[in-house]
Amino acid sequence: MDIKTASALHRLRLISVPEALSFPALLIFGSVLSRISDIDYLMMPLGILHGILFVIYAVFLLDVWNKAKWPVKKVALFFLLAVLPFGGLYGDKLLKREEADSVMAARARREAANAA
Template sequence: MLKLFRLTAILEGISYIAIFGFTMPLKYWAGLGCPNKPVGMAHGVLFILFVVLAGILCWEKKWGIKRFFIFFVASLLPFGTFYVDKKYLSNLT
């Protein structure tokens, strides 16, 4: 479960950077909206998966609501999931 959560955290962070760093500028500055839909869908699915897995992992490990809240807020911030992986998850594996 922890490996899946770490992978999801990294992929969610990459998708966040991809949508707001690449596809949104392409959409609004270059008029190319095509890549925005699939990348946005992937980001949305990964975001939901990250939050659900964070809840399950916090429940299983008895980490409490504070750590879940940190994970949730990190999922809303650019590079936040990378921070979660580095600070909370990398030393557990």
């Protein structure tokens, strides 16, 4: 993998944790809060925030799919992990390993090219 692919993986990792926590932390918290109090105006902004994070995650996932040439099954797995509450945390763990591997491969190629 090249450095652009590693960069795309890093961007996906950066958004995966906030997206993973936005559903349980924001929406469930806001839903409980609106039911036990008269704060109904909080749900719409929290829902919009969660939606924006999910759309950014989906766009970054498509970017990684394009650059890393992942198979459809792998992309579907990461999409499913984004839909499941706290699934993105496991996805982040997988992405961290993938990102480290791609950075090491890029460095090895660069060193081999410099040595030749």
